[in-house]
Amino acid sequence: MTERRVTEPKPLGRTQSGPNQPESVSTTPEPDALAAWDFRVLGFHGRAVGPAAIIDELRGLFPTLPDWAVAGPVPVVHGRAPTVVSIRPSGERGGHVVMVDGADHWVAETEREVVPTLEWTLTQAAVDDVGERYILLHGGAVARNGRALVMPAASGSGKSTLVGGLVAGGFRLASDEVAAIDPATGLLLPFARALSVKGGSRAALASRYPGLDTLPPRYRLSGAAVWYLMPGPTSWLETPTEIGFVVLPRYAPGEATKLSPLARSAALPRFLEQSFSLPKHGARGIAAVTRLLQRAACYELTIGTLDAAIALLTALADFSDSRSLTSTSPPLPRQGEGDGG
Numbered sequence: 194m195t196e197r198r199v200t201e202p203k204p205l206g207r208t209q210s211g212p213n214q215p216e217s218v219s220t221t222p223e224p225d226a227l228a229a230w231d232f233r234v235l236g237f238h239g240r241a242v243g244p245a246a247i248i249d250e251l252r253g254l255f256p257t258l259p260d261w262a263v264a265g266p267v268p269v270v271h272g273r274a275p276t277v278v279s280i281r282p283s284g285e286r287g288g289h290v291v292m293v294d295g296a297d298h299w300v301a302e303t304e305r306e307v308v309p310t311l312e313w314t315l316t317q318a319a320v321d322d323v324g325e326r327y328i329l330l331h332g333g334a335v336a337r338n339g340r341a342l343v344m345p346a347a348s349g350s351g352k353s354t355l356v357g358g359l360v361a362g363g364f365r366l367a368s369d370e371v372a373a374i375d376p377a378t379g380l381l382l383p384f385a386r387a388l389s390v391k392g393g394s395r396a397a398l399a400s401r402y403p404g405l406d407t408l409p410p411r412y413r414l415s416g417a418a419v420w421y422l423m424p425g426p427t428s429w430l431e432t433p434t435e436i437g438f439v440v441l442p443r444y445a446p447g448e449a450t451k452l453s454p455l456a457r458s459a460a461l462p463r464f465l466e467q468s469f470s471l472p473k474h475g476a477r478g479i480a481a482v483t484r485l486l487q488r489a490a491c492y493e494l495t496i497g498t499l500d501a502a503i504a505l506l507t508a509l510a511d512f513s514d515s516r517s518l519t520s521t522s523p524p525l526p527r528q529g530e531g532d533g534g
Contacts, residue, residue, distance in 0.1 A: 235265035237322040239315050242279040250308050254387040262383050267326040276318045309411045324470030328374040331467040334367035335359050337510040340437030341381040343372050345467035351444030351496045354394040358503045360424050361401035367430045376481040380433035388422040395420050397499050442494045450501035453493045460491040
């Protein structure tokens with residue numbers, strides 16, 4: 194691929210800086226005006242540069258974060274240049290080449306692929322950077338009553354649908370895709386971005402999120418349609434949170450919804466399988482995960498229907514205000530027998 198140096202357009206139609214917040218906004222830009230937007234989370238600093246309309250849509254996929262979530266508890270070197278994700282036109286169908294620090298990475302051949310490709314590229318850059326300091330899991334993460342529930346799982350397990358349902362039911366959102374854990378404390382941190390739901394998830398969540406069924410789809414490079422769902426400003430994790438529960442979900446339509454205790458020794462390898470960054474942390478990371486599982490109650494969740502799964506996890510999270518779950522797991526709530534799924 195050819196390399197191109199990225200220079201910030203002058204003048205920019207609008208420039209955003211700070212913790213995912215507009216710093217200054219010019220008058221409404223012309224359709225071809227360029228914009229730059231700075232995204233920060235857990236010490237990562239990324240900058241997206243491109244046509245103003247595209248950057249505005251991208252910015253809408255990431256919430257405004259409090260200062261503690263922007264900086265993160267692990268110090269980083271100040272003065273580092275941001276990772277620049279930029280685009281340039283390509284082809285005749287509204288496509289663009291997506292570049293990282295001036296080097297071509299992806300080609301979004303149509304306009305409908307551009308924003309998902311930018312979002313994925315920016316997220317991947319953040320994962321690579323944040324993973325140097327934190328343990329990152331492929332999984333959903335929510336919190337309720339001051340305790341976090343982490344769901345490490347592969348794609349297709351139903352975690353994004355379940356996370357969306359739990360958040361609609363009053364849980365706080367950390368992420369539906371990347372769970373970030375401080376290895377020193379074992380606390381859950383937010384890796385915050387819009388929920389990305391596919392067709393089946395959209396149908397299951399439509400009654401909980403008015404307007405979701407009318408949103409237009411976007412398309413990933415694979416051709417898969419996705420819909421972006423941004424929870425309200427009060428739906429996000431409020432503070433670094435102790436992990437009280439590790440739940441391994443499995444979507445199984447036609448089966449009874451069931452929450453079953455799982456031995457920590459059985460949970461450990463499945464937890465490790467879903468780690469993005471554990472090899473970067475070596476023995477220290479393994480020790481941190483072991484401590485986390487010793488403090489958490491572990492379960493397997495068979496998801497027959499979304500309603501029954503939400504009810505089980507809500508009952509679990511509401512069972513007790515106690516923070517100590519090191520010796521015994523709380524009694525299981527009633528299982529979803531006869532739930533139609």
